[in-house]
Amino acid sequence: xxxxxxxxxxxxxxxxxxxxxxxxxxxxxxxxxxxxxxxxxxxxxxxxxxxxxxxxxxxxxxxxxxxxxxxxxxxxxxxxxxxxxxxxxxxxxxxxxxxxxxxxxxxxxxxxxxxxxxxxxxxxxxxxxxxxxxxxxxxxxxxxxxxxxxxxxxxxxxxxxxxxxxxxxxxxxxxxxxxxxxxxxxxxxxxxxxxxxxxxxxxxxxxxxxxxxxxxxxxxxxxxxxxxxxxxxxxxxxxxxxxxxxxxxxxxxxxxxxxxxxxxxxxxxxxxxxxxxxxxxxxxxxxxxxxxxxxxxxxxxxxxxxxxxx
Numbered sequence: 183x184x185x186x187x188x189x190x191x192x193x194x195x196x197x198x199x200x201x202x203x204x205x206x207x208x209x210x211x212x213x214x215x216x217x218x219x220x221x222x223x224x225x226x227x228x229x230x231x232x233x234x235x236x237x238x239x240x241x242x243x244x245x246x247x248x249x250x251x252x253x254x255x256x257x258x259x260x261x262x263x264x265x266x267x268x269x270x271x272x273x274x275x276x277x278x279x280x281x282x283x284x285x286x287x288x289x290x291x292x293x294x295x296x297x298x299x300x301x302x303x304x305x306x307x308x309x310x311x312x313x314x315x316x317x318x319x320x321x322x323x324x325x326x327x328x329x330x331x332x333x334x335x336x337x338x339x340x341x342x343x344x345x346x347x348x349x350x351x352x353x354x355x356x357x358x359x360x361x362x363x364x365x366x367x368x369x370x371x372x373x374x375x376x377x378x379x380x381x382x383x384x385x386x387x388x389x390x391x392x393x394x395x396x397x398x399x400x401x402x403x404x405x406x407x408x409x410x411x412x413x414x415x416x417x418x419x420x421x422x423x424x425x426x427x428x429x430x431x432x433x434x435x436x437x438x439x440x441x442x443x444x445x446x447x448x449x450x451x452x453x454x455x456x457x458x459x460x461x462x463x464x465x466x467x468x469x470x471x472x473x474x475x476x477x478x479x480x481x482x483x484x485x486x487x488x489x490x491x492x
Contacts, residue, residue: 184248184351187276188221190229190239191255191265191288197337198253198282199237204344207363211356220245224264232256242268249347250276254283254337258306261288269294273330278347280332282340289333290314300333301326341366383429383436389414390428393421398440401464405437441465442478449487456483 186205188198205217223229226241232255242264250272261269269292272279281289286302287310289295296316301307307321320326325334325343334343341364349357385391393413397405410433411421425433445463448454456468465471472482479486 183215184217185246186217186219187245187247187250188219189242189250189252189265189268190221190223190237191261192230193232193255193257193259194229194237194253195256195283195337196231196233196235198255198285198340200337201251201282201340201344203364204341204348204360207360208348208352208356211359211363212352216352220247224262224268244275247276249278249280251280251282251340251344252285252288253340254281254285254287254303258284258287258309261291266292276330278330278332280334280343280347282334282343283337286310286333287313289331290317294331295333298328298331299326300328300331301335302333303336382439383431385428387424387428389416390425393425394436394440397437398444401437401441401444402462403464405464407433437464438474439478441471442474445471445475445483446479446486449483452487456487459483 186202188202190198199221202219205219208217209215221237221239222242223239224242226239228236229239230236252269265288269279269288272292273294279289279294281302283303284306286295286300287306290300290310290313295314297318299318299320300310301320301323302310304321307319310317311319311321323335324339325332325346327346332343332347334340345357345361345364345366348360383394385394393410396413397410403409407418407422411418414421414424416424422433425431425436429436431439441463445459445465448459448462449456454462456471460466460468460471463471465474468483475481475483475486
């Protein structure tokens with residue numbers, strides 16, 4: 183049985199413990215106890231969270247954990263010397279060490295991320311890089327694995343990281359089953375951007391939101407203004423005007439962004455060729471997709487594909 187330990191400190195966020203559900207549901211999915219969970223802190227006992235709830239913990243000790251997961255809080259605070267001393271021994275003791283959200287800071291303070299690729303919440307990524315220049319911060323990633331070190335972005339990304347740990351242990355079929363039990367709308371891979379086009383567009387009306395949802399689900403189609411206007415029950419002229427008013431972008435630009443976002447996920451997943459991605463996401467050919475990637479990222483798809491292999 184694999185032992186998973188969650189390291190807690192005062193004022194940690196409850197969402198930092200949400201990742202525990204992935205391991206709990208793995209046990210349920212397989213009908214046997216594959217993972218055992220423990221919650222640890224410097225002194226043990228009830229540790230207060232930022233929400234006011236307390237989490238019952240055991241004191242740090244020499245127990246044989248398989249994976250240590252450090253949960254983040256809602257603000258960055260200096261770690262205690264005892265906490266840092268515990269972390270500094272972690273890579274020698276445990277097969278994997280992971281952080282959720284801004285828990286990347288204590289890992290960096292302890293020197294575990296020196297020379298490593300890592301990520302954290304986008305709001306803190308530049309600060310993490312500035313404070314710890316030896317860390318190779320990837321500011322736009324859901325989670326990053328560099329050897330035995332795993333780091334995730336914001337709190338919900340910790341769930342994606344946990345499912346990825348399950349996949350690494352037990353395979354893709356088990357991970358998919360767990361994701362379904364968690365009712366994850368879309369299981370995000372590590373290379374996926376922290377930013378979502380649908381969130382950035384933030385339409386004001388259900389009418390435009392319905393159009394964007396339809397477009398996201400049918401990227402392989404042409405998705406002309408006429409087709410989208412019909413979904414919204416508007417004339418093409420009315421639709422284009424309303425769409426730009428609500429999103430600040432033209433329908434064509436918004437659709438291109440949705441296609442680029444989906445194409446990037448597929449490319450960094452590494453399971454499809456450039457031509458297959460271009461066809462699946464509605465670009466039609468690799469040259470058109472290449473031009474869109476240059477506009478969005480300043481790099482062609484081939485460069486992102488190479489980076490994803492590193």
